[in-house]
Amino acid sequence: MDFKDLASKLGIDEEDFMELVELFVATSLGDIEKIKKSLSEKSCPDASAASHSIKGAAANMGFEDIARLSADMEMQAKQGSLENFDSYINDLEQMVNALNNA
Amino acid sequence: MKKKQTYTVLAVDDNLLNLRLIEKSLSKEGYRIFIADNGPKAREIAFGEKPDLILLDIEMPGETGFDVIEKLKDSSETNAIPVIFLTGVIDVDSKLRGFDLGAVDYITKPFHPLEVLARVRIHLKLSIATNSLIADQASRLRQITEAQVAMLPTPEDNPQAKFGVYYRALEEAGGDFYDILNISDHITGYFVADFAGHDIKTSYMTASVKALLAQNCTPVYSPLESIRMINDVLVEILSEGKYLTACYMHLNRTTRKLTIINAGHPPVVCLPVDGEPFLIKSDGDILGMFKDPHFGSETIDVTPGDKFFIYSDGLVESAENKITWASGADSLLPVYKKISQTSYSMAPEELINLLFGKGATPEDDIVVLCVEV
Incomplete structure (x- = not known):
């Protein structure tokens, strides 16, 4: 992922952008934990809210893949289904961690 | 920097x-x-x-x-x-x-x-x-307020008129107005008016009225004639619904005659040099509304030291307490008695302090003029 390009698209410098990426990773991992918990408790509203939070942040940062996946998760949870969430959470976690290592 | x-x-x-x-x-x-x-x-x-x-x-x-x-x-x-x-x-x-x-x-x-x-x-x-x-x-x-205040003559600039004044415009451009006319060495005219409405148009009108007063309050015309002529011009120039209540007091210090012309204005209060304060009530049409109006006119003999108060309705009316000047003016007479020993220059301010309390805010524009014979 080209952070320099994403930063310039947002009109901020790379250093600031990296700070935001760090924050994004930390809060998103926290949200992912919330989704895991809601999955074990079978709570769709909690899963939807945590997905919503990741979606909003990812969309603003320009992380389109993460935004798309969390948007789908939010929508599905809103409709009352947590089907395949195990695998979604896995994918999501990988994407977020990839940011950390980039 | x-x-x-x-x-x-x-x-x-x-x-x-x-x-x-x-x-x-x-x-x-x-x-x-x-x-x-x-x-x-x-x-x-x-x-x-x-x-x-x-x-x-x-x-x-x-x-x-x-x-x-x-x-x-x-x-x-x-x-x-x-x-x-x-x-x-x-x-x-x-x-x-x-x-x-x-x-x-x-x-x-x-x-x-x-x-x-x-x-x-x-x-x-x-x-x-x-x-x-x-x-x-x-x-x-x-700026308009300042211009308006500049239009108002001060007691300091007119010592021969022997008057004191309290003037307060509630809005940026107030509806109350007064003027002093030095008609001759011993004849002075005192004019107090209250325009309906307190907008900017009103404050422009005060300039017109001031000019009309200067033109028409001369030794040639009787006080009633002066006000009638001013009325006739105002009927022509005032827009519909605009009018003013006014009181014109014409004092001849040589003949010791005082003439009061009243155009829908609250009654003048007389505070005799010795005696009880009383109202000089004379009903009259408002100014600037009718072509052939009837104005209250009263001429009385006066004694040096007598004081007269002309004021706008803001002094006696209270929207909060639903008092109109018809009833309010009478009830204020005892208050005038309290200031019978106060000099004419201080009397208006003293009157306001007694009525509204020091530093209080009246509900309406207020002008009070005290004239000593």
Whole structure:
């Protein structure tokens, strides 16, 4: 992922952008934990809210893949289904961690 | 060096990352940013810091953006702060509701920091322009007030007229007006008027009336003739619904005759040098309304030391207590007795202090003129 390009698209410098990426990773991992918990408790509203939070942040940062996946998760949870969430959470976690290592 | 003008923006969003993104991109451009991740905290900062603009997320847990703006618009301290909504909700109803509640604009999420910056700039510019327009208008009104006060003769400049005055315009441009006319060495005219309405037009009219008084209050005309002539011109120039109540007092200090012409104005109070205060009631039509009016006219003999009070209805009327001057004037006579020993120059102020208490704010424009024979 080209952070320099994403930063310039947002009109901020790379250093600031990296700070935001760090924050994004930390809060998103926290949200992912919330989704895991809601999955074990079978709570769709909690899963939807945590997905919503990741979606909003990812969309603003320009992380389109993460935004798309969390948007789908939010929508599905809103409709009352947590089907395949195990695998979604896995994918999501990988994407977020990839940011950390980039 | 000129002090730098820093604009402050309050950003409200429950998503911390969004807040930081806004903070970084706006502070880079020189704005001072406050952030809040919930409604109550946002209101606390809005009241405490009075930011120049607020970026407000609609969807927040607990107190929503709608709740926050509603409360901000409810308070005079925060209702002028422009609010831009951040909304992920795309339905029109929610946007309209935001505008309804007083938002100036909205930004859809996901937002781009440069769009946020552009909208913040536009709305700060608008707000600055509006504020300077208001300041400009207020300063013009103040100029009118100053011009109006400059039009009012002072006791210091007219010692031979032996009068004291209290004048207070409630609005920036008041509806009350008085004038002193030095008709000859020993004849003085005193004029007090109250225009219907207190707008800027009214204050322009005072200039016309002042000019008319100067032209018509001369030794050639009797007091009644003077006022009739002024009336006839005013009927021509005043717009419909505009009129004034007025009292004209014509004092000849040689013949010791005082003539009072009353045009729908509260009665003159006479405070004799020795004796009880009494009202000189004479009914008359208002000025500037009718072509062939009837004005109250009364001529009395006076003694040196007698004091006369002409005043506008703001002195005796009270909207709060539903008192009109017809009943109010009588009830004030005992108050005049209390100031019978006060000099004519101090009497008007003393009267106001007795009636309204020191430093109190009367409900209406007020002018009180005290004349000593």
